[in-house]
Amino acid sequence: MSKPLSDHDRKKQISVRGLAGVENVTELKQSFNRHLHFTLVKDRNVATKRDYYFALANTVREHLIGRWIRTQQYYYEKDPKRVYYISLEFYMGRTLQNTMVNLALENACDEAMYQLGLDMEELEDMEEDAGLGNGGLGRLAGKNHRTIHKSYIQSVETNDRNSPFLFVFSPFPACFLDSMASLGLAAYGYGIRYEFGIFNQKIVNGWQVEEADDWLRFGNPWEKARPEYMRPVHFYGRTEHHPDGVKWVDTQVVLALPYDTPVPGYRNNVVNTMRLWSAKAPCEFNLKDFNVGGYIQAVLDRNLAENISRVLYPNDNFFEGKELRLKQEYFVVSATLQDIIRRFKVSKFGSREIARTDFSKLPDKVAIQLNDTHPAMAIPELMRVLVDEEKLSWEKAWDVCVRTCAYTNHTVLPEALERWPVDLFAHLLPRHLEIVYEINRRHLENVAAKFPGDSDRLRRMSLIEESGQKRINMAHLCIVGSHAVNGVAQIHSDILKATMYVQHASVTQQSTVFRFSRVYAPFPSSNMLMTSVFDRQECIPPLSTLQPTHSFIMSAAPGYHTAKMIIRLITAIGEVINNDPVVGDRLKVIFLENYRVTLAERAIPAADLSEQISTAGTEASGTGNMKFMLNGALTIGTMDGANVEMAEEAGEDNFFIFGMRVDDVDALEKKGYHAQEYYNRLPELKQAIDQIAGGFFSPKQPELFKEIVNMLMHHDRFKVFADYEDYIKCQEKVNELYKNPKEWTKMVINNIAGCGKFSSDRTITQYAREIWGVEPTLEKLPAPDV
Secondary structure (H helix, E strand, C coil), X not given: CCXXXXXXXXXXXXXXXCCCCHHHHHHHHHHHHHHHHHHCCCCCCCCCHHHHXXXXXXXXXXXXXXXXXXXXXXXXXXXXXXXXXXCCCEEEECCHHHHXXXXXXXXXXXXXXXXXXXXXXXXXXXXXXXXXXXXXXXXXXXXCCCCCCCCHHHHHCCCCCCCCCCCEEEECHHHXXXXXXXXXXXXXXXXXCCCECCCXXXXXXXXXXXXXXXXXXXXXXXXXXXXXXXXXXXXXXXXXXXXXXXXXXXXXXXEEEEEEEEEECCCCCCEEEEEEEEEECCCCCCHHHHHCCCHHHHHHHHHHHHHHHCXXXXXXXXXXXXXHHHHHHHHHHHHHHHHHHHHHHCCCCCCCCCCCCCHHHHHHHEEEEEECCCCCCHHHHHHHHHHHXXXXXXXXXXXXXXXXXXXXXXXXXHHHCXXXXXXXXXXXXXXXXXXXXXXXXXXXXXXHHHCCCCHHHHHHHCCEECCCCCEEEHHHHHHHCCCEEEXXXXXXHHHHHXXXXXXXXXXXXXXXXHHHCXXXXXXXXXXXXXXXXXXXCCCCCCCCCXXXXXXXXXXXXXXXXXXXXXXXXXXXXXXXXXXXXXXXXXXXXEEXXXXXXXXXXXXXXXXXXEEECXXXXXXXXXXXXXXXXXXXXXEEECCCCCHHHHHHHHCHHHCEECCCCHHHHHXXXXXXXXXXXXXXXXXXXXXXXXXXHHCCCCCCCCCCXXXXXXXXXXXXXXXXXXXXXXXXXXXXXXXXXXXXXXXXXXXXXXXXXXXXXXXXXXXXXXXXXXXXXXXXXXXXXXXXXX
């Protein structure tokens, strides 16, 4: 019998010589060797895999450049309305493969590398993930979308909670940019070029350990610094009121240096731009300090300014009122608005003369989308620019601001909502505090006129929260200052309407199909790979005749103690179960560390069952749920977030639905939730909790998980136990269906067939038409001359 072929040998048999043109392959090989020699200054004797990756990346980038320049020329010549997507997070992942596919170079590059004796997959694995986001927000998403063109009063206090919704999908910012380019929109992504992205997660002795994500340590072949477009950003100082207007003086200046990354559309010759700002200190030195030996300290002080873009805040679910975070938010907004206005004033490519000064036309040429409240400072900053610098009246400036800005809300959880202390605002951004106060004064005058004598309504609708420490509610600011507001799922928008008195649009989260629809072999030890969110993983599903592998993926913000303890509980349960002589061969519990885009692209296609088990009304939308659906994993979940729309599209008969609905949760809240009742009534649940509390999974530290049990028993606002019994019954249905491959496969096909609505291309199409006022096109741009 012949020896079985290795994976490497099999790959050698799968050549694409017949698919890739000989001329293309030859040209790519020549370009690759040229970059290896002249860009990297290496030859094949000393080059490493990373060198080969950089040579390939530069080779592919060459095919972007002409299209990139031609696209920008086209925009300046045609002067279309431009879309500006501002986000503090862009979870881009890797760029090489996505670029090769969009430029139709994948087959030719693969063949060129094959002929050079290199493995394409090994080279792709050398690329660092651009982890400039925390997950859901950075690779954000959404669906179901009703646009509100409104005065805030008309939309903010509506009693019509059954009004129809227009469905739209909204994808991750990263996927947004892909789709905007593929649909021919003149669009730009703006954010921060964090030196350190989301931390790398390691599991050491069962505990999460964070390591710095130094993603730029080897360089980034995809970005281009643009120092000619560097912009000053001001902080601190004071305001002076003069007859001719207000001046913000005695400020500290930080420079914003832009780095541009090309974003190619799918085979349409369009290449848009993602511009990320890096903080740089001004070059001025205090000569007196220099003369007395303060030079070293002056240099060291520069680091304080540059800390603004040093690191991504490691959590998007909990608001931390840190000065550095507010600096980051204003930094990206100020630099971006300066760039937007510069571009608005320029008439055509290459001209720096001011050609357009009528700012009433700004909403006709500019659409600004605020991704969550992090860029909310765009509203007072735009007002400052229009009123203080461009000398518009307040009324005209406010009309322009509202017609230009739109806002996407991402969460209803109170701990995640941004509420900045007024004292911090006054210290860091004194002029903007004055503007926020004026916005609020005029806003409350309108409310009082419409609802005279209703002081409680004034309190609820104010931008300034007066109880305790005075704070600015940034979500309210975004709602007041935008012409369109959307949530990220139908249920999310309904909750926003009920709790924030806003008639919202709704957008269910999406992703670009390509990045999450690849086929990978499942883990060899897994008959069933179940990937679960961490909201409710304290309880172990019952053992069946199947041999499932339960895979858990989560990360905890460094300061989030409870989440870290849940991770430790998961790994502790895995240690016990996986090593049990009876159960260990029939059930596996694994924790996939350092979850990010690249790991998702491998793990998601391997899953058979996706667990989306958040308590109804607590998850704004979710993003992984749709990617699992696209790849054929069935869903066991609550009617929460985007699960609702997914079940509608696939049919509830093709979903494993369990648990309370939002109305049930509200009713239980009013009645009073008592975990002890479920604990006493359900023997399985009691046994699981007793084992966790008694040290069964932590025999050397019996008290280790008692605080988790205490939280579940006495302080659980998610009401986990209330859904437990129904969850177990639903899992039994899963087990039974999995024994019938024909019926399981039928349900899988129905799920895949029903996920077409969740393409980010459709999301962007409706965003474009309903919010931004632009029309997508599938027409190709002319190919570049060079």
